[in-house]
Amino acid sequence: MKAVVYRGPRNIKVEEVPEPRVSGKKVLVNFKAGGICGTDMHFYRGDWRWMKRGRIIGHDACGVRADTGERVVMMPLVYCGKCYYCLRGLSTYCKRGKFLGLTRDGFFSEKTALSPVNLIPVPDSVSDDEAATVEPVALALRVLNALNPDVGDWATIIGQGAIGLLMTQVARLKGCRVIAVDLEDYRLQLAEKYGAEFCINAGREDVVKRVREITKRGSDVVVEAAGTTRTVEQTPFMVRKAGKVALVGESKGYLNLEDADEAVFFTMYISPVEYPLAVKLIAEKTLDVKGLVTHRFRLVDFERALRTVDDPAEKALKVIITE
Ligand SMILES: [Zn+2]
Ligand SMILES: [Zn+2]
Known part of the structure; x- marks a missing residue:
């Protein structure tokens, strides 16, 4: 399958990678749409250099569950629910925590394997583009x-x-x-x-x-x-x-x-707590994310999408990546 892989500053490429293994309670999610974030651009521009080379990037995306066919937002924080921080509702700082797309492989990939706890159902009133813009x-x-x-x-x-x-x-x-x-x-x-x-x-x-x-x-x-x-x-x-x-x-x-x-x-970074409310507020049109979308690219054109975000003349706000 195709995925977007970090190889270093100014060197993020669409590559052929093995499909993820679905073990335990994880389910496979087929990618629908994702949003490029300022964080991705810090890595692209070389401001932050601690990302491991070979990592699949992307932490804001939606897809379709392969088991149920349900449309879901993929929440990028993996947490244990049992440590000192998790028990205080601070799962962002989980001792065994992982941030998908940063410290583990992320979502700019044709398929991702995730636990159901990381999948937030999306109502029909929310488009794929909108469901790709939940993290901010x-x-x-x-x-x-x-x-x-x-x-x-x-x-x-x-x-x-x-x-x-x-x-x-x-x-x-x-x-x-x-x-x-x-x-x-x-x-x-x-x-x-x-x-x-x-x-x-x-x-x-x-x-x-x-x-x-x-x-x-x-x-x-x-x-x-x-x-x-x-x-x-x-x-x-x-x-x-x-x-x-x-x-x-x-x-x-x-x-x-x-x-x-x-x-x-x-x-402050994200926490899992606000994700369901974020989806609800988008669905109810209390918050507008549609007006922030300026460009759309296919996953295979990811490198062109990065150059577009990086070029001030393009006036990019939210750039959406589609399947
Ligand atoms: Zn982000
Ligand atoms: Zn924890």
Whole structure:
């Protein structure tokens, strides 16, 4: 079967690989559609070099169960359910945990073998493209729940890629006033459509100064979803005293806390907990992921898809890979 294999930075290829073995309680899932994530691009660009060569990538996808014919979202975290972290509902940090597509083979493959606990049924009202874009929704829900803003709080969302635009949508659902930051006007226009009250183009304006002008006291909550060291380093100066900062896109950078006010900083990844709710909110049209899809490629054209995401002129947001 065909699968997308990581061979090193700028070297991710569609290769012929053996089909997965279906052992124990696992079931085979036939690939339908998947989404390329910012994480995949960090590996493609060589920002993060710890991925094992030979690994099948992809951690956001849907498919069809070979045993029941049911359409499912594939959830990429494998956890034991019994360790210190799992028993506290923190399965993301499971001692025996694996992240499919990062520390184990992932979903950009014609077939994947998974435990039923990793398969979330998809209602008919959710398209394959939408079911291929669940991970950023689950992440946005988890991050905004952790930030726990009050109604009317200022939420500054740095980076309006697919994840940032979903953070903007969820922050609005939480009753926040949203300040959206990006370098690209087309992304800021979408942020405005999704309810951002202020849009700052960081290429033309001093973001920290603007955020402090708008909010007077600093932003109550800040999400770094741009994935750059520079934006990580700006966060202490945007947040208000005792506010909260979630580092989601990147966590490298020097946080100059000496010159900043007291605040809470945390990093955050996905957890299995939010996946079913993410599917439900997409099905009910409470959250929009369809509007984020800009390109579609077949699995065999994966290398072209990567070059498209990497080319700013393509204005890619969510790039969908189909069977
Ligand atoms: Zn991802
Ligand atoms: Zn565990």
